Amino acid sequence: MAQLSDSIEHFIKDLMTEDAHVELRRNELAQHFGCAPSQINYVLATRFSVDHGYIIESRRGGGGYVRIVRMQTRGESNLLNILLNRVGNSVDEETAVAIISNLRERDMVTDSEAALMRAAVSRNALALPISAKDVLRAAVFRNMLVQVFKNIEEGKRHDV
Amino acid sequence: MAQLSDSIEHFIKDLMTEDAHVELRRNELAQHFGCAPSQINYVLATRFSVDHGYIIESRRGGGGYVRIVRMQTRGESNLLNILLNRVGNSVDEETAVAIISNLRERDMVTDSEAALMRAAVSRNALALPISAKDVLRAAVFRNMLVQVFKNIEEGKRHDV
DNA sequence: TTCTATTGACCATCTTTGACTATTATAGCG
DNA sequence: CGCTATAATAGTCAAAGATGGTCAATAGAA
Numbered sequence: 001m002a003q004l005s006d007s008i009e010h011f012i013k014d015l016m017t018e019d020a021h022v023e024l025r026r027n028e029l030a031q032h033f034g035c036a037p038s039q040i041n042y043v044l045a046t047r048f049s050v051d052h053g054y055i056i057e058s059r060r061g062g063g064g065y066v067r068i069v070r071m072q073t074r075g076e077s078n079l080l081n082i083l084l085n086r087v088g089n090s091v092d093e094e095t096a097v098a099i100i101s102n103l104r105e106r107d108m109v110t111d112s113e114a115a116l117m118r119a120a121v122s123r124n125a126l127a128l129p130i131s132a133k134d135v136l137r138a139a140v141f142r143n144m145l146v147q148v149f150k151n152i153e154e155g156k157r158h159d160v
Numbered sequence: 161m162a163q164l165s166d167s168i169e170h171f172i173k174d175l176m177t178e179d180a181h182v183e184l185r186r187n188e189l190a191q192h193f194g195c196a197p198s199q200i201n202y203v204l205a206t207r208f209s210v211d212h213g214y215i216i217e218s219r220r221g222g223g224g225y226v227r228i229v230r231m232q233t234r235g236e237s238n239l240l241n242i243l244l245n246r247v248g249n250s251v252d253e254e255t256a257v258a259i260i261s262n263l264r265e266r267d268m269v270t271d272s273e274a275a276l277m278r279a280a281v282s283r284n285a286l287a288l289p290i291s292a293k294d295v296l297r298a299a300v301f302r303n304m305l306v307q308v309f310k311n312i313e314e315g316k317r318h319d320v
Numbered sequence: 321t322t323c324t325a326t327t328g329a330c331c332a333t334c335t336t337t338g339a340c341t342a343t344t345a346t347a348g349c350g
Numbered sequence: 351c352g353c354t355a356t357a358a359t360a361g362t363c364a365a366a367g368a369t370g371g372t373c374a375a376t377a378g379a380a
Contacts, residue, residue, distance in 0.1 A: 061367095
């Protein structure tokens with residue numbers, strides 16, 4: 001069944017056969033397919049999620065865009081999902097630190113990056129008068145994990 | 161998608177590759193880009209703020225000008241204190257992002273590190289059912305700032 | 321029925337413009 | 351020379367324009 005969503009999905013994937021990322025105008029794409037703009041979001045959410053190995057970035061306003069970035073196609077994208085799952089909605093510092101060490105051992109982050117991540121999830125960073133520290137840490141950490149994997153795919157690790 | 165604002169930003173930064181400051185006529189620049197003069201102010205406000213590491217000086221009337229100066233600091237430990245102070249107990253995302261881009265421009269963090277930091281302070285990371293997001297962001301961010309400087313100190317930036 | 325897909329109304333964010341304001345230099349006047 | 355009018359600049363701010371995001375209701379497929 002050539003659903004609209006499927007067509008849009010294939011259209012985008014065709015655009016990505018060369019490059020690991022595309023940038024497009026949500027409204028243009030919607031117009032091209034004669035559908036509501038929010039349909040594009042639906043496709044992105046259901047077919048280009050982190051689980052599927054993609055990351056979406058976007059910007060509103062004049063000159064706005066939606067960028068779709070493909071992450072690993074091999075075992076590691078699976079690793080990201082495992083880690084995100086492990087983290088879930090709440091992690092303690094010990095676990096987070098362990099995961100970071102693991103990423104370092106796999107050489108997926110540099111020493112500096114690992115240190116930065118530890119800084120962000122440390123007790124100290126989250127020493128606030130709120131009780132949900134683990135929840136918070138998980139939210140921050142998840143975001144950073146996704147970022148790490150995106151960097152790897154974009155080949156941005158060996159910069160400067 | 162070279163936005164007008166982006167073009168103007170790059171134009172100005174190109175002018176500054178040599179010198180740490182440029183002086184220009186607002187109206188001339190606006191005419192060069194075929195836009196309203198106030199557009200220039202918009203670019204200055206959004207891309208050349210103090211948090212981005214620039215200072216704007218200007219003068220009206222005949223022979224008026226706009227001068228853009230890249231801030232310089234004596235020694236990095238001093239900068240750390242300035243930034244920690246700036247962050248204080250609460251920062252909004254915009255400011256945090258500006259500071260991160262400032263660190264990047266000074267080549268004090270790599271692209272990956274900057275991206276990690278952005279991930280940690282993003283709205284998304286802190287999308288929690290608590291109201292004190294800015295406070296929280298400040299806490300996380302302060303910790304990362306300290307770490308950045310520590311990384312530099314330890315000479316660990318130029319890692320594989 | 322239940323899961324997936326579509327749409328539309330309403331929201332958030334970023335950019336660009338224009339009308340109005342503020343400041344400074346200079347030419348002309350007394 | 352001192353004052354004033356005018357011209358030449360730049361600044362502010364709010365409105366309009368240009369995008370994209372969310373979510374709940376509805377429709378369609380399995």
